[in-house]
Amino acid sequence: MITPSLLEDVRSKFAHVDSCPFQGPRVFFENAGGALTLKSAVETSAKFAAIPDNQGRDNPAAHALVAIINTAKASAMEWFNASSGQVFVGESGTELLFRLIRTAVAGTSGGVLLGSTVEHPASRSAMNHWAEKLDRNYHLVPHDDALGLVAAQAYAEHVTPDTKVATILHTSPVTGMGMDLAAISAAIRAVAPDCFIIVDGIQHASHGLVDLEAANVDGYVVSPYKVFSRHGYGVAWVSDRLTALGPEQLDGGPTQSWEFGTRDTGAYATFQDVVDYFDWLGGAIGDAPTRRDRIEAAGGAIKTYEKTLTDAMLHGTGNLKGLAEMDGVHIVGGVDNPAREGLVCFWADTAAAADIVTALNKEGVRTHVRKADHYSGNILTPLGQTAAVRVSMCHYNSVDEVARFLSVMAQILDD
Numbered sequence: 001m002i003t004p005s006l007l008e009d010v011r012s013k014f015a016h017v018d019s020c021p022f023q024g025p026r027v028f029f030e031n032a033g034g035a036l037t038l039k040s041a042v043e044t045s046a047k048f049a050a051i052p053d054n055q056g057r058d059n060p061a062a063h064a065l066v067a068i069i070n071t072a073k074a075s076a077m078e079w080f081n082a083s084s085g086q087v088f089v090g091e092s093g094t095e096l097l098f099r100l101i102r103t104a105v106a107g108t109s110g111g112v113l114l115g116s117t118v119e120h121p122a123s124r125s126a127m128n129h130w131a132e133k134l135d136r137n138y139h140l141v142p143h144d145d146a147l148g149l150v151a152a153q154a155y156a157e158h159v160t161p162d163t164k165v166a167t168i169l170h171t172s173p174v175t176g177m178g179m180d181l182a183a184i185s186a187a188i189r190a191v192a193p194d195c196f197i198i199v200d201g202i203q204h205a206s207h208g209l210v211d212l213e214a215a216n217v218d219g220y221v222v223s224p225y226k227v228f229s230r231h232g233y234g235v236a237w238v239s240d241r242l243t244a245l246g247p248e249q250l251d252g253g254p255t256q257s258w259e260f261g262t263r264d265t266g267a268y269a270t271f272q273d274v275v276d277y278f279d280w281l282g283g284a285i286g287d288a289p290t291r292r293d294r295i296e297a298a299g300g301a302i303k304t305y306e307k308t309l310t311d312a313m314l315h316g317t318g319n320l321k322g323l324a325e326m327d328g329v330h331i332v333g334g335v336d337n338p339a340r341e342g343l344v345c346f347w348a349d350t351a352a353a354a355d356i357v358t359a360l361n362k363e364g365v366r367t368h369v370r371k372a373d374h375y376s377g378n379i380l381t382p383l384g385q386t387a388a389v390r391v392s393m394c395h396y397n398s399v400d401e402v403a404r405f406l407s408v409m410a411q412i413l414d415d
Contacts, residue, residue: 002305002395006284010396013277014228015039017396026364027401031226032173032343032392033368035206038228038277041270045230048266055263065265072268075275076235078292080220082212085239088258089267093202093223093234094122099247099258100219100236101126104165104196105134107245111162112136114188114195116150116169118143118179121374123167123200145382148175148333148345152183156190163192168217171204174370174379174390175333176343178204182214189216196242202226206394207306207341209299218242224267229274233267302395306342309393312402313344320406326413332379332388343392345370348413353387356412363408367391 002010011017014036020026028036053061055069076087090096101123105113115127117140124140131138141158143150149172159166166188171178181199188195198219201210205227212220218239225231238258247258275295282294285301314335316322324335328349333340347353357369368390372380380388391405 001285002301007396007398009284010281011398013038013040014396015042020366023364026366027397027404028366029391029393029397029401029405030366030368031206031394031397032176032203032390034225034231035228035394036396037225037230038273040276041229041273044269044273045266048264048269051265055265068265068272069263069268072272072275075272077237079275079278079295080210080212080237081214081292081295082237085212085237086243086256086258087235087237089233089235089264089271090258091234092232093200093221093226096221096234096236097122097198097200098126100198100221100238100242101165101167102130103245103247104198104218104242105130105136108164108196110136111164112160113138114141114155114159114163114166115139116141116143116155116167117378118148118150118172118175119167119169119378120173120200120202122202123169123198124378127165127167146334147177147337147339148172148379149177149179149339150184152180152187155184156187159188159191159195161192163188163195165196165198166192168197168199169203170199170201171207171341172379173203173343173392174376174388175345176341176390176392177333177337177339178208178341179339182211182216185216196245204341206302208303209296212237224271224274227274228277229270233264235271303341305395306393307340309397309399309402310340310342310344312399313391313393313405316406317399317403320403321410322406323409326409328413332383342394343390345388345390347385347388350413353389356389356409359412360405360408363411365405365408367405 055062055065073087113127113136141154168184197217199217201220202223205222221236223234278295278298279291282297285297288294288297314322314324323329332345353369357367360367370376370390371387
């Protein structure tokens with residue numbers, strides 16, 4: 001478990017953990033917009049940004065860069081718990097989702113493309129774009145508005161034997177609810193065993209465990225800046241069967257490669273920092289014998305600790321009322337939802353969401369307003385809301401920070 005002393009060690013590994021270079025001291029509850037960055041990733045990024053050499057050369061520097069990339073790829077495969085397929089980096093998580101979905105849709109014909117209404121517009125937009133371009137049938141499984149998620153049973157009710165490509169959102173960045181990925185995948189494959197399944201894992205990655213052996217999918221995408229690394233790249237895992245469909249490749253180049261141009265060694269190296277951090281955290285928690293065991297221990301501890309944080313936020317801590325106990329406050333997805341992953345989204349009857357976020361920020365508590373736009377309208381509009389406050393935590397946050405948030409919220413709602 002993450003004890004108070006271990007929490008101090010955890011926080012020491014992250015940059016700007018309790019202060020903003022532009023604002024000064026602050027509580028960072030905007031992790032769904034981008035997690036804190038490991039100090040090691042900051043140092044690694046600067047190191048490789050200064051190296052001029054190209055990997056595709058016959059010199060010591062080029063050889064070293066290739067070795068670093070290959071080591072990072074192997075580490076990422078272990079972090080994903082993938083025994084086959086390949087890992088590669090791209091411009092961003094969204095860009096990679098578009099590439100994987102484009103390959104899957106263009107590589108199949110006829111049938112149904114299946115997604116859900118809970119998804120981020122990255123996957124929905126990609127599926128809709130190619131459905132229109134290629135005259136394919138795109139169907140959305142409705143999510144449960146009250147719970148803020150889509151269940152395996154809902155997919156089971158809509159999947160058909162001719163479903164060719166399906167997308168799944170692992171965790172919603174609006175509701176904070178995690179989907180039962182393995183169960184949804186199993187429900188799809190029970191009816192359409194050859195379906196290509198692409199997963200948006202961007203929000204989930206920092207809040208628990210990724211286990212692709214259990215998931216049985218064909219693509220999984222994360223954005224490293226949301227899992228303790230830096231901006232500027234995304235990471236994808238793809239199955240061999242998805243690669244066999246033939247993604248865009250350079251004529252005469254490697255036939256099984258998803259990479260274009262000169263690779264960013266710093267991207268791979270900073271994701272290695274992420275894997276190393278999970279490894280370190282798992283080792284600090286117990287004596288798991290292998291790196292994967294330690295990664296799993298870290299994921300479990302993160303999930304357990306973040307429930308402590310969300311429970312305190314919802315039900316209070318010390319003599320402070322929780323959000324669920326404050327008059328006129330409504331929690332998206334319900335109060336005691338076991339699918340919650342480190343995030344609470346709410347609206348209040350007596351104050352506009354944007355005004356609450358502004359007031360919190362003035363008191364040094366960083367949150368975010370989600371509007372019923374192309375990013376969040378699929379969640380908020382069915383609830384009759386034009387906006388909501390998103391408070392997103394991570395395992396380096398503390399109950400004391402939650403208390404600070406609740407204290408300020410009490411003042412806001414009393415004014």
